[in-house]
Amino acid sequence: MTEQRIASLLEAQAPGAWELYQKEGASREITRTANQSCETSRKEEGFAARWWDPALRFAAASSAAGLARLIPLAAGAPAAPGPVPRLPTGRSDRPPSPGPPEAPPDLFEELARLVSAESRGEAVLSELSVRRGRSLERVRNAPGLDVSWSAKALTGFAAAVGRRGGRACEARVPFRWEGEPALPALARRLCDRTTLPLSERATAVERGEWLLDVSVTAAVLSGLAPLFTADAHPRWAARGALLPPEISIVDDATSEAPFDGEGTPSRRVLVVDRGTLGEPLHDLSSARRAGARPTGHGVRRSYRTPPVRAARRLFFETQRPVSPRDLLASVKRGVFASALIAPLACDLENDRYEAQFTGVTVVAGRAQSPVAAARARGRLSELLRRVAALSPGEEFFPMPDLVGGATLLVDRVSFE
Numbered sequence: 001m002t003e004q005r006i007a008s009l010l011e012a013q014a015p016g017a018w019e020l021y022q023k024e025g026a027s028r029e030i031t032r033t034a035n036q037s038c039e040t041s042r043k044e045e046g047f048a049a050r051w052w053d054p055a056l057r058f059a060a061a062s063s064a065a066g067l068a069r070l071i072p073l074a075a076g077a078p079a080a081p082g083p084v085p086r087l088p089t090g091r092s093d094r095p096p097s098p099g100p101p102e103a104p105p106d107l108f109e110e111l112a113r114l115v116s117a118e119s120r121g122e123a124v125l126s127e128l129s130v131r132r133g134r135s136l137e138r139v140r141n142a143p144g145l146d147v148s149w150s151a152k153a154l155t156g157f158a159a160a161v162g163r164r165g166g167r168a169c170e171a172r173v174p175f176r177w178e179g180e181p182a183l184p185a186l187a188r189r190l191c192d193r194t195t196l197p198l199s200e201r202a203t204a205v206e207r208g209e210w211l212l213d214v215s216v217t218a219a220v221l222s223g224l225a226p227l228f229t230a231d232a233h234p235r236w237a238a239r240g241a242l243l244p245p246e247i248s249i250v251d252d253a254t255s256e257a258p259f260d261g262e263g264t265p266s267r268r269v270l271v272v273d274r275g276t277l278g279e280p281l282h283d284l285s286s287a288r289r290a291g292a293r294p295t296g297h298g299v300r301r302s303y304r305t306p307p308v309r310a311a312r313r314l315f316f317e318t319q320r321p322v323s324p325r326d327l328l329a330s331v332k333r334g335v336f337a338s339a340l341i342a343p344l345a346c347d348l349e350n351d352r353y354e355a356q357f358t359g360v361t362v363v364a365g366r367a368q369s370p371v372a373a374a375r376a377r378g379r380l381s382e383l384l385r386r387v388a389a390l391s392p393g394e395e396f397f398p399m400p401d402l403v404g405g406a407t408l409l410v411d412r413v414s415f416e
Contacts (some may be wrong), residue, residue, distance in 0.1 A: 056082025
């Protein structure tokens with residue numbers, strides 16, 4: 001059954017109130033250990049439909065014929081009425097179907113050498129998996145929308161083991177590279193996660209500056225993300241400035257895809273504009289509820305699930321960026337958080353956070369003793385107001401949606 005026949009079936013079910021989504025994907029992956037190598041190839045095709053009759057309904061399948069069989073079944077299931085959002089219109093050129101991607105680079109030997117050198121022989125790369133993927137997505141709807149876009153990515157994970165005496169520590173680090181493979185940064189992250197916890201030292205600093213690695217900053221920003229898709233904000237976030245006036249938070253997925261998962265054009269949105277809450281992120285449904293225009297933030301994490309309202313590519317932006325080297329040099333007495341050792345606890349409703357991390361004590365701009373484990377906790381509002389500076393540029397992490405990290409300096413935090 002063709003997509004056109006499915007469109008006709010949906011029009012019969014819900015005249016003027018349906019959308020049809022299609023995704024094709026292909027990937028090649030190399031997984032290496034010291035003794036083994038395995039290469040795999042994958043292909044994926046998926047179809048999803050959403051319609052209002054007037055209840056909101058959804059169906060998904062791995063083939064057009066499968067989706068056609070499910071639509072009548074979904075239409076007969078009990079469901080609550082769902083108001084029809086204003087569906088987008090427009091057309092775009094359709095990119096070619098994604099053929100077999102090129103083989104990903106085999107980086108095991110080079111990364112293993114960097115890990116050994118960075119850790120002075122205390123850490124060993126145990127596994128590296130690198131995947132190169134391509135995809136093509138298409139959204140059509142009843143008012144005449146027909147847009148398509150393609151994407152590609154180089155993703156994977158690396159695992160290493162650190163040993164000191166009779167003790168050992170293992171770490172697994174995911175990565176996503178938009179350009180050339182950033183192996184030195186990945187090697188440093190692996191070494192920090194596998195060797196710093198072996199020091200068995202607590203921090204000697206009870207109160208001071210807090211310098212955050214890009215991955216820790218990304219976790220903090222990911223914890224804040226629900227603020228930007230909420231219909232109502234907690235009192236602490238709504239009553240004043242969140243950040244210093246020279247710092248903003250931006251969501252801009254235009255470099256990733258020209259449209260979101262509902263076919264709305266991507267655009268740059270200032271969710272925190274010079275320190276204060278800015279424009280909220282909207283998908284089609286939330287925009288209808290709020291009487292606002294959608295911002296292009298209907299996110300499909302899989303063709304098997306309906307789109308959700310979410311950030312797509314979130315990052316800090318500053319009018320006065322400072323290099324990571326200068327940020328370190330500016331620390332009088334504090335702690336550098338190189339990696340979280342537990343998920344960041346971020347309670348937006350009650351204005352609280354707690355971060356457990358491993359890192360290094362810093363005095364007079366110089367790294368001193370390693371810190372096996374430390375904890376920072378307190379009011380989230382106070383932490384944000386005390387952000388003193390951050391570095392330019394971002395490295396993006398899937399959390400699960402893309403969040404950018406930058407080296408970030410907080411001027412005063414209590415440590416345990």
